[in-house]
Amino acid sequence: MNSNGNHAIAAGCNCCGLSRRGLLWTGLAAALAAPLRAAAQTSLPPAAAMQALLDGNKRFVAQRLTSFDEDLTILRQNTVAKQEPFAAVLSCADSRVPVELLFDQSIGHLFVTRVAGNVATSEIIASLEYGAAVLGTAAIMVLGHSGCGAVKATIEGKAVPGQISGLYAPIRPAVAAAGSDLEAVVKANAKIQANLLATASPLLAGLIKDGKLQIAAGYYDLGSGAVSVLS
Numbered sequence: 119m120n121s122n123g124n125h126a127i128a129a130g131c132n133c134c135g136l137s138r139r140g141l142l143w144t145g146l147a148a149a150l151a152a153p154l155r156a157a158a159q160t161s162l163p164p165a166a167a168m169q170a171l172l173d174g175n176k177r178f179v180a181q182r183l184t185s186f187d188e189d190l191t192i193l194r195q196n197t198v199a200k201q202e203p204f205a206a207v208l209s210c211a212d213s214r215v216p217v218e219l220l221f222d223q224s225i226g227h228l229f230v231t232r233v234a235g236n237v238a239t240s241e242i243i244a245s246l247e248y249g250a251a252v253l254g255t256a257a258i259m260v261l262g263h264s265g266c267g268a269v270k271a272t273i274e275g276k277a278v279p280g281q282i283s284g285l286y287a288p289i290r291p292a293v294a295a296a297g298s299d300l301e302a303v304v305k306a307n308a309k310i311q312a313n314l315l316a317t318a319s320p321l322l323a324g325l326i327k328d329g330k331l332q333i334a335a336g337y338y339d340l341g342s343g344a345v346s347v348l349s
């Protein structure tokens with residue numbers, strides 16, 4: 119690590135033994151970290167960040183959105199050079215799960231990763247690591263939802279065209295754990311993916327241990343619009 123606290127990119131890091139390959143991302147992230155951190159205006163502790171998500175969802179359910187009152191021109195101008203999202207969400211790609219809307223958030227507030235079945239692939243983990251370690255997101259919610267087509271297809275295990283079946287493998291552990299009931303498997307999958315994030319990524323695990331990050335699994339009900347935290 120150099121005097122600025124950044125890892126050297128050209129060679130392996132002496133302080134933590136990270137490989138050169140791993141340092142390519144880490145170094146890039148560290149290079150971006152300084153101006154973003156310097157620009158930070160707000161910082162919520164993990165529990166408050168998670169609560170802010172849930173409070174936003176309550177406003178969405180009650181149809182009392184406040185994010186639409188914000189001036190989008192000002193929000194855009196204030197976020198051209200920096201972003202300070204307070205939380206991250208891993209959601210399904212499903213069009214009925216509009217993440218910013220259902221948490222009543224606007225430009226620059228949420229760091230959102232989406233993939234069908236909300237599975238924690240290596241690219242998703244890398245993205246959420248960037249959100250947490252570089253941008254400072256204090257909470258990550260893995261959000262499953264009712265009527266999830268990716269989970270339903272995995273339960274059924276039918277032949278599908280193209281590369282769609284590539285989604286089956288990361289969802290199968292939830293099917294093995296919860297059986298054939300769609301809602302039960304969706305909830306099991308959200309919990310499994312959240313646990314994967316918290317344990318498979320040493321970076322995220324370290325932030326949790328240091329009290330800088332909370333990861334939770336949630337369930338979005340398409341009919342009511344309500345998000346419930348799964349335990």
Ligand SMILES: [Zn+2]
Nearest residue numbers: 210212266267
């Ligand atoms: Zn889905």
